[in-house]
Amino acid sequence: MKPGHDCDHTHLTAAWVLGTLTPAEAERFAAHLAACVVCQAEVASLRDAADAMADAVPAVAPPPGVSARLMAAVGREAELFRAASAQEAYAASTRRPRRRLRRGALLAVAAVSLFVGGSILGGVLDGPENLRPASRTIAGKVALAAGGPGAEAEIMVRGDDTALVLSNVDPPAEGRIYQAWLERSPSVAVATGALFSVGTSGDTTIRLPSLRGAQRMIVTSEPSSGSTVPTLPPVMVVDLSAPGRTSP
Amino acid sequence: MTPADPGHDLPRRTDEELVQAVARIEPAPFEVLYQRHGAAAYSLARYMLGSHGHAEDVVQEAFMNLWRGAARYDPARGSVRSWLLGMVRNRSIDMLRSLTAHERRRISIVGLEDRIAADEEIERECIRRAEANRVRSALGTLPPDQRQVLWLTYFGGWTQTEIAKHFDMPLGTVKGRARLGLEKLRWSLHESAHAEG
Numbered sequence: 380m381k382p383g384h385d386c387d388h389t390h391l392t393a394a395w396v397l398g399t400l401t402p403a404e405a406e407r408f409a410a411h412l413a414a415c416v417v418c419q420a421e422v423a424s425l426r427d428a429a430d431a432m433a434d435a436v437p438a439v440a441p442p443p444g445v446s447a448r449l450m451a452a453v454g455r456e457a458e459l460f461r462a463a464s465a466q467e468a469y470a471a472s473t474r475r476p477r478r479r480l481r482r483g484a485l486l487a488v489a490a491v492s493l494f495v496g497g498s499i500l501g502g503v504l505d506g507p508e509n510l511r512p513a514s515r516t517i518a519g520k521v522a523l524a525a526g527g528p529g530a531e532a533e534i535m536v537r538g539d540d541t542a543l544v545l546s547n548v549d550p551p552a553e554g555r556i557y558q559a560w561l562e563r564s565p566s567v568a569v570a571t572g573a574l575f576s577v578g579t580s581g582d583t584t585i586r587l588p589s590l591r592g593a594q595r596m597i598v599t600s601e602p603s604s605g606s607t608v609p610t611l612p613p614v615m616v617v618d619l620s621a622p623g624r625t626s627p
Numbered sequence: 628m629t630p631a632d633p634g635h636d637l638p639r640r641t642d643e644e645l646v647q648a649v650a651r652i653e654p655a656p657f658e659v660l661y662q663r664h665g666a667a668a669y670s671l672a673r674y675m676l677g678s679h680g681h682a683e684d685v686v687q688e689a690f691m692n693l694w695r696g697a698a699r700y701d702p703a704r705g706s707v708r709s710w711l712l713g714m715v716r717n718r719s720i721d722m723l724r725s726l727t728a729h730e731r732r733r734i735s736i737v738g739l740e741d742r743i744a745a746d747e748e749i750e751r752e753c754i755r756r757a758e759a760n761r762v763r764s765a766l767g768t769l770p771p772d773q774r775q776v777l778w779l780t781y782f783g784g785w786t787q788t789e790i791a792k793h794f795d796m797p798l799g800t801v802k803g804r805a806r807l808g809l810e811k812l813r814w815s816l817h818e819s820a821h822a823e824g
Binding site: 390391392393394396397398399401424425426427428429430431432433434435436437438439440441442444445446448449450452453454456457460461 | 652653654657658661662665666667668669670671673674679682683686687690691694695705706708709712713715716717720758759761762763765766777780781782785786787788802803805806808809810812813816
């Protein structure tokens with residue numbers, strides 16, 4: 380339909396803008412709208428009016444915790460993305476070609492760690508909790524450069540013993556070694572003394588010191604003699620504030 | 628923030644520029660967007676759902692959708708604010724539709740217009756927006772039957788078929804009232820903006 384003409388479908392524009400068409404009606408109207416400038420113009424003008432209705436409601440300030448939880452979630456996802464991107468670039472420059480990192484896929488992986496029990500921003504983001512003395516397993520995340528979603532990193536705490544259990548993890552690049560760190564705050568990583576590699580099986584278990592007071596366990600790829608501070612973003616992250624699984 | 632910090636000018640950037648930055652996985656621009664639109668998003672969700680807890684959940688989901696979907700934002704389809712509030716409204720409607728028929732009817736009919744007056748007590752203690760009064764005045768100029776249809780569809784998530792059935796009126800009448808109501812609202816908002824300008 381060209382400008383300056385009437386259209387038989389304009390009676391549907393308000394319902395379209397308000398989102399009250401049935402799915403079948405909406406599908407038909409969307410196809411029509413794509414080709415009808417009369418309806419496009421009407422939809423655009425009615426949408427402005429409909430959008431303005433949101434401003435009619437009484438303004439109420441959101442609770443301050445909403446902002447804090449959102450920024451914590453966003454910060455974690457950004458960190459995971461940066462870590463995977465850096466490791467992806469490093470791996471691409473030193474090793475066999477890998478599939479290209481996609482933002483959506485990575486954020487989807489990150490999102491899994493942020494949605495707990497189907498509830499957004501659940502216990503994970505409500506602050507670290509003290510480690511319980513009971514036996515406990517906490518699943519972590521592995522960046523694509525160290526194996527990606529097919530790899531697993533879990534921390535097992537049993538009495539006074541703590542271990543990092545890895546499955547299907549890629550070995551570090553030639554001349555490099557994995558190093559485990561405990562973070563007590565986001566910018567302070569303390570070396571655990573755990574320097575390790577991974578064999579061709581991709582499976583290994585590493586003993587760790589006590590996690591008490593730590594918020595996260597991270598693993599980075601370092602020069603073969605290890606480092607005093609992490610020199611690259613982590614390739615594995617275990618959030619110690621996550622509830623984990625307990626077993627007798 | 629120092630002048631050398633690339634984030635120091637974030638508050639001066641447009642919403643569209645901030646969304647482009649968010650698409651590059653930058654948290655700081657996201658925080659500015661929340662500061663700008665978080666209150667509007669929360670106010671809309673709280674009004675539609677009548678519950679602080681549900682409203683918090685909806686706002687968090689909407690902003691996380693913005694964070695994860697910033698690359699999909701298309702300026703040709705509306706402003707960032709419209710996009711965000713559209714997500715808030717759609718999620719609120721999903722939540723309303725998950726309620727029992729009784730709960731939903733109670734929120735949609737008993738609550739909606741009455742809550743405007745009741746919540747103004749809260750509003751005085753929190754945020755006052757001149758724009759709210761302008762839109763409310765424009766809505767107040769609509770005939771009651773048109774305003775009711777707009778109110779139930781926009782804030783209550785009712786389909787036009789549901790309205791026709793509930794109030795025992797032809798579906799065509801409901802559609803006509805919605806369209807006339809929106810057209811009058813557009814005209815009234817245009818007039819008030821022109822008068823202020």
